[in-house]
Structure formats: structure tokens, C-alpha cells
Amino acid sequence: MKKFQTTGWRILIAIFIVWSGLSQSVPLRLSQDLWPPYIMNSAYGSGIAYDLVTSALDSAGYEFEYTVKPWSRVLKETLGGQNDVIISLWKSEQRERDYLMTDMYMYNNMVFISRSDTNFEYESLENLKGMRVALINNYAYGGNLREYPEMISIRSIDLPNSIRQVLTQRADIIVADEAVGKWTVKEMRVEKNKLYFSHSYLDSTPLHAAVRRDHPQAQKIVSALNQYFKNHAPEKLKELKTKYGLSE
Numbered sequence: 001m002k003k004f005q006t007t008g009w010r011i012l013i014a015i016f017i018v019w020s021g022l023s024q025s026v027p028l029r030l031s032q033d034l035w036p037p038y039i040m041n042s043a044y045g046s047g048i049a050y051d052l053v054t055s056a057l058d059s060a061g062y063e064f065e066y067t068v069k070p071w072s073r074v075l076k077e078t079l080g081g082q083n084d085v086i087i088s089l090w091k092s093e094q095r096e097r098d099y100l101m102t103d104m105y106m107y108n109n110m111v112f113i114s115r116s117d118t119n120f121e122y123e124s125l126e127n128l129k130g131m132r133v134a135l136i137n138n139y140a141y142g143g144n145l146r147e148y149p150e151m152i153s154i155r156s157i158d159l160p161n162s163i164r165q166v167l168t169q170r171a172d173i174i175v176a177d178e179a180v181g182k183w184t185v186k187e188m189r190v191e192k193n194k195l196y197f198s199h200s201y202l203d204s205t206p207l208h209a210a211v212r213r214d215h216p217q218a219q220k221i222v223s224a225l226n227q228y229f230k231n232h233a234p235e236k237l238k239e240l241k242t243k244y245g246l247s248e
Helices: 002-025 048-059 071-080 093-098 159-167 178-187 218-243
Strands: 028-032 064-068 085-089 099-101 106-115 132-136 152-156 173-177 195-212
Touching: 028 048, 028 071, 048 064, 048 085, 048 106, 048 218, 071 085, 071 093, 071 195, 093 099, 099 218, 106 159, 106 178, 132 159, 152 159, 159 173, 159 178, 159 195, 173 178, 178 195, 195 218
Parallel strands: 028 064, 028 085, 132 152, 132 173
Antiparallel strands: 085 195, 099 195, 106 173, 106 195
């Protein structure tokens, strides 16, 4: 009986080892919506956030498959088990319940873009008194921006439209993510000396990756990502900003 029990345990251990090896060899499924220059399809590459997170997974020995999908579908499929890793998202209480979140690996800094002849800098909402501010329809701005009654809100359909409004003096300033703003200006081929990006921020939001909670290696994946972010993210981000033409 004792010999049988010992043999049985050995078989179970062997099965577990084989299963563990197989589970590690199954490629992780990564998914994200397009969000240039963080997530995109271009001659430059697949984006800053994509490059950083996939470099972290690659360094930890993970294989992965990547698909671009609408944002609502990315969230739903990760929650439902059809996707394993979300490359970039902001943290909320609900998302912390739904997914296993990594540490922050970069910030989304919301800056003010103005014409170079004004060089607008931000200290408080009172600086916006009487200013014509181009705001994109249905865009959720931080800092209670939309609630400030003393500014003049100029409606805009998207960021390129806002940039054109400032250049043609139909608006005074724009609020945009710094990297997104610089990328859009570059893609529009606007001369660098035409626009000024403030050194001050309206707000700064941490960006994270996330893993579905019921993945058998969820905690291990998050730990590997966190370790890479801690040791390599600052230097890697400098490299990526140069790669995508966003360095100063």
C-alpha cells in the first residue's frame, strides 16, 4: 500500500510538472484599442505602451499573440477569459475588482497647447478666465475643467480639429495628453515653432497594464511586469520617445 501511495504521488507530481510546462508555453493573448502614439499601426511600430509591455513579457520568457479590438470589447473579453492581458488602462475601483493591475509604468500628462506667441502656462483654473478653450465633444477632462464657468468653451470634434482652431485663432488653447498632442502635431506636419506645449499639467494620470484574474499565472505575470517596469521603464521610455520622434 505504501509503495502504491508513493507511486501515485509521483505520478501526480509528474502530471503537475507537465501541466505547468504546457500552461507556460501557451501564448498570452494581448489586446488593445488603437491610441496613437501609445497603441498604433504605423511604419514606426506598434506604439510606446505596446513596445514597453511586450518587451517586459519577452524578457520574462512569455510568448504572446496580439490583436487590436474596440475598447469595450477588450474590457469585456478580458473579464470573460477570451483575452489575458490589457496593455494600457487607467485604474479605477471597478477595474481593480475586475482585473489584476500592475504597478504604474508611465503617466499620461495633460498639457495645454497654445500658439507660440502666447506660450500659455497653467497654475490654476483661474488662469483660464476669458480664455477660449477647445474641448473635444464627449471627452472626459480631469481637474473639473468642464465645470469652470469663467472660460469660453469651444466645441471640437477631435484633436486635429482643435489644433486647427488654435492655429486659425478661433481658440486660444487646447488640453491634450502630451504625447498624443505631439504625435498629432507631427502627423499634421505643423511647424514646431507654431505651437507651444506647457510645462505645467492640468493633471497626470498613471498608466497600468492588467491581467485577467482567473489566469493560472496571473500573479506571476504581474510580478514579472512590475519587476521590468521598476528596473527598465524610465530608460526604455526615453528610448521609445526617441524612436517615435517625441523626444525634445
